[in-house]
Amino acid sequence: xxxxxxxxxxxxxxxxxxxxxxxxxxxxxxxxxxxxxxxxxxxxxxxxxxxxxxxxxxxxxxxxxxxxxxxxxxxxxxxxxxxxxxxxxxxxxxxxxxxxxxxxxxxxxxxxxxxxxxxxxxxxxxxxxxxxxxxxxxxxxxxxxxxxxxxxxxxxxxxxxxxxxxxxxxxxxxxxxxxxxxxxxxxxxxxxxxxxxxxxxxxxxxxxxxxxxxxxxxxxxxxxx
Amino acid sequence: xxxxxxxxxxxxxxxxxxxxxxxxxxxxxxxxxxxxxxxxxxxxxxxxxxxxxxxxxxxxxxxxxxxxxxxxxxxxxxxxxxxxxxxxxxxxxxxxxxxxxxxxxxxxxxxxxxxxxxxxxxxxxxxxxxxxxxxxxxxxxxxxxxxxxxxxxxxxxxxxxxxxxxxxxxxxxxxxxxxxxxxxxxxxxxxxxxxxxxxxxxxxxxxxxxxxxxxxxxxxxxxxxxxxxxxxxxxxxxxxxxxxxxxxxxxxxxxxxxxxxxxxxxxxxxxxxxxxxxxxxxxxxxxxxxxxxxxxxxxxxxxxxxxxxxxxxxxxxxxxxxxxxxxxxxxxxxxxxxxxxxxxxxxxxxxxxxxxxxxxxxxxxxxxxxxxxxxxxxxxxxxxxxxxxxxxxxxxxxxxxxxxxxxxxxxxxxxxxxxxxxxxxxxxxxxxxxxxxxxxxxxxxxxxxxxxxxxxxxxxxxxxxxxxxxxxxxxxxxxxxxxxxxxxxxxxxxxxxxxxxxxxxxxxxxxxxxxxxxxxxxxxxxxxxxxxxxxxxxxxxxxxxxxxxx
Numbered sequence: 001x002x003x004x005x006x007x008x009x010x011x012x013x014x015x016x017x018x019x020x021x022x023x024x025x026x027x028x029x030x031x032x033x034x035x036x037x038x039x040x041x042x043x044x045x046x047x048x049x050x051x052x053x054x055x056x057x058x059x060x061x062x063x064x065x066x067x068x069x070x071x072x073x074x075x076x077x078x079x080x081x082x083x084x085x086x087x088x089x090x091x092x093x094x095x096x097x098x099x100x101x102x103x104x105x106x107x108x109x110x111x112x113x114x115x116x117x118x119x120x121x122x123x124x125x126x127x128x129x130x131x132x133x134x135x136x137x138x139x140x141x142x143x144x145x146x147x148x149x150x151x152x153x154x155x156x157x158x159x160x161x162x163x164x165x166x167x168x169x170x171x172x173x174x175x176x177x178x179x180x181x182x183x184x185x186x187x188x189x190x191x192x193x194x195x196x197x198x199x200x201x202x203x204x205x206x207x208x209x210x211x212x213x214x215x216x217x218x219x220x221x222x223x224x225x
Numbered sequence: 226x227x228x229x230x231x232x233x234x235x236x237x238x239x240x241x242x243x244x245x246x247x248x249x250x251x252x253x254x255x256x257x258x259x260x261x262x263x264x265x266x267x268x269x270x271x272x273x274x275x276x277x278x279x280x281x282x283x284x285x286x287x288x289x290x291x292x293x294x295x296x297x298x299x300x301x302x303x304x305x306x307x308x309x310x311x312x313x314x315x316x317x318x319x320x321x322x323x324x325x326x327x328x329x330x331x332x333x334x335x336x337x338x339x340x341x342x343x344x345x346x347x348x349x350x351x352x353x354x355x356x357x358x359x360x361x362x363x364x365x366x367x368x369x370x371x372x373x374x375x376x377x378x379x380x381x382x383x384x385x386x387x388x389x390x391x392x393x394x395x396x397x398x399x400x401x402x403x404x405x406x407x408x409x410x411x412x413x414x415x416x417x418x419x420x421x422x423x424x425x426x427x428x429x430x431x432x433x434x435x436x437x438x439x440x441x442x443x444x445x446x447x448x449x450x451x452x453x454x455x456x457x458x459x460x461x462x463x464x465x466x467x468x469x470x471x472x473x474x475x476x477x478x479x480x481x482x483x484x485x486x487x488x489x490x491x492x493x494x495x496x497x498x499x500x501x502x503x504x505x506x507x508x509x510x511x512x513x514x515x516x517x518x519x520x521x522x523x524x525x526x527x528x529x530x531x532x533x534x535x536x537x538x539x540x541x542x543x544x545x546x547x548x549x550x551x552x553x554x555x556x557x558x559x560x561x562x563x564x565x566x567x568x569x570x571x572x573x574x575x576x577x578x579x580x581x582x583x584x585x586x587x588x589x590x591x592x593x594x595x596x597x598x599x600x601x602x603x604x605x606x607x608x609x610x611x612x613x614x615x616x617x618x619x620x621x622x623x624x625x626x627x628x629x630x631x632x633x634x635x636x637x638x639x640x641x642x643x644x645x646x647x648x649x650x651x652x653x654x655x656x657x658x659x660x661x662x663x664x665x666x667x668x669x670x671x672x673x674x675x676x677x678x679x680x681x682x683x684x685x686x687x688x689x690x691x692x693x694x695x696x697x698x699x700x701x702x703x704x705x706x707x708x709x710x711x712x713x714x715x716x717x718x719x720x721x722x723x724x725x726x727x728x729x730x731x732x733x734x735x736x737x738x739x740x741x742x743x744x745x746x747x748x749x750x751x752x753x754x755x756x757x758x759x760x761x762x763x764x765x766x767x768x769x770x771x772x773x774x775x
Contacts, residue, residue, distance in 0.1 A: 036417060036418065040414070048448040141463065157473050160466050164456065
């Protein structure tokens with residue numbers, strides 16, 4: 001990628017150069033290919049989580065009593081705050097994509113920074129939730145040591161699913177933060193403009209999916225009694 | 226801007242004129258390891274999967290040798306469990322799944338649709354590295370305790386009981402899954418976005434259609450295997466209780482998850498073979514494919530229906546009778562598009578100028594073996610019959626007819642067909658023909674006997690067996706040597722050609738699809754100029770006395 005961001009096009013507007021790879025006939029085809037690739041990748045993410053949603057549904061129908069009992073031990077306030085935090089991050093991400101499309105470099109920087117901050121807030125809250133669960137012995141399978149449960153074995157399975165789903169989701173948040181940092185740096189180098197913003201849009205799509213999965217996780221794990 | 230030319234006018238550049246071919250363009254191992262050229266990546270995959278095929282093949286020969294006598298022949302019972310598990314795991318995850326798509330597919334798809342490369346060349350190289358890393362982790366089990374669960378990793382044996390290196394193999398398979406997903410993603414986008422001017426969907430070679438369908442399955446099914454293996458690894462490492470019945474988990478859930486991937490994965494394995502056979506039969510009989518659209522859409526139909534039949538692996542698992550009945554019915558349905566293909570291939574041969582060279586011989590071997598494999602699959606899809614044959618050698622014979630007689634034979638046929646294109650060398654026809662015949666004879670000796678063994682009650686995966694089964698087992702073992710010799714001869718024939726082979730012309734078989742319209746081996750950019758396609762991949766002129774398909 002050329003770093004000659006100062007190059008000016010004929011109309012005087014700042015338009016950084018970008019690279020159309022040798023095997024793409026036009027920049028449009030390159031952009032559409034990238035977008036299609038991202039969407040196909042999101043399909044695989046949904047199926048990955050689909051397996052866990054499926055096991056949640058099965059075990060919840062088997063062990064309804066145990067699951068209801070166990071879910072009372074999740075912190076709805078923290079989970080609720082995290083939901084709001086992620087929804088806000090989706091908004092700032094969407095606005096960042098729009099800002100990139102309109103060649104507003106400064107706004108992109110601020111909005112991506114905000115998105116990163118929201119994502120970090122989410123993980124910090126998650127950390128407190130996890131340490132609370134660890135402290136109380138609310139852990140998967142044979143590690144479940146909390147007392148006072150009518151169905152400790154069923155609660156163990158609930159927490160197995162809880163930790164698998166929120167853990168893998170948390171890993172996706174972490175990966176998303178890495179990706180956002182990457183486009184943030186590229187934006188600071190002035191590589192995006194109304195003519196080239198594909199990476200911002202791609203990362204944005206991924207980030208919305210990560211949020212969307214949480215939107216399903218929160219009510220299923222925390223709220224449904 | 227790219228110049229345009231019709232396919233008929235794109236002449237193969239002579240060596241020396243124009244750009245240098247892709248093999249000579251860049252020297253040294255670093256230029257290969259950092260290449261983003263789909264052809265070089267395809268060749269590296271080819272080397273890797275052939276190596277895996279040899280490793281898996283050695284395990285197969287060891288298993289067959291052990292079964293020569295009813296009691297101990299060469300290894301202990303524990304060693305035997307490891308040998309057949311490693312045979313299965315290596316053959317499935319390191320050989321068959323990546324075999325045709327990642328090697329021949331990588332090499333051919335961009336050329337066949339008239340593109341310079343796949344849509345995401347760096348991702349393509351990344352996929353290869355993921356594959357290597359996953360393969361190494363899987364193979365690390367060889368020195369770290371082996372694995373004895375069977376390639377299906379059924380719980381709770383794999384999660385609690387087995388003391389072998391289950392985590393290495395499953396983690397390796399998990400990682401290789403990403404390679405499979407990303408390769409499929411790359412192919413789909415390539416076919417959607419990078420077709421050359423005039424290359425409509427219905428002008429694409431049928432291999433492209435087959436690999437498109439394969440890619441769909443890779444993208445949709447593989448993530449489910451990913452999460453299944455991840456849950457299994459956590460189950461084994463931390464006893465989290467999802468699959469282990471002792472902790473309240475559900476082992477049948479594991480089977481559902483596993484086969485939700487692994488049955489569609491069967492189509493990841495065989496669909497590319499279908500694609501190759503369509504090419505071989507059309508080109509080597511110089512005949513327009515009979516029922517192009519029927520073959521193209523039957524690939525897609527198999528990919529879609531293939532998602533709905535996984536329960537036929539679980540007729541005896543305790544799933545409900547209603548579920549069993551539905552899965553049985555759907556299994557019959559998925560046989561129909563495969564049948565459509567076989568009839569269309571046969572009709573293509575009808576009235577064609579058949580040349581019995583090596584690729585055609587392999588194609589004919591495929592037709593016979595796959596038909597047997599497919600039909601016996603229908604037997605097994607019947608609820609009542611399956612209760613008798615479940616987990617017997619009948620099943621072993623059935624899926625080897627499809628996987629070896631189908632996929633591996635198609636892979637070798639395709640390798641012989643495109644070898645001149647990939648390497649620029651012609652191989653010895655004699656060596657190729659003898660290898661095809663040896664494979665046919667050896668394969669049937671090895672596996673046709675196993676239909677008898679299975680229907681008489683010989684269970685699969687057993688170390689010892691009743692004395693009465695020994696003649697059939699011994700015959701099968703001798704067959705495995707013939708089969709091994711056939712495949713080995715095929716590989717040797719190809720390797721020898723690298724040194725002694727004559728320079729291949731651009732179009733040794735008179736094919737019409739785009740890969741034959743460029744040099745052998747092709748230049749890095751594939752074509753001197755972007756081709757403009759004016760006809761379908763199989764619009765052969767009628768020879769004297771030939772009739773158009775009715």
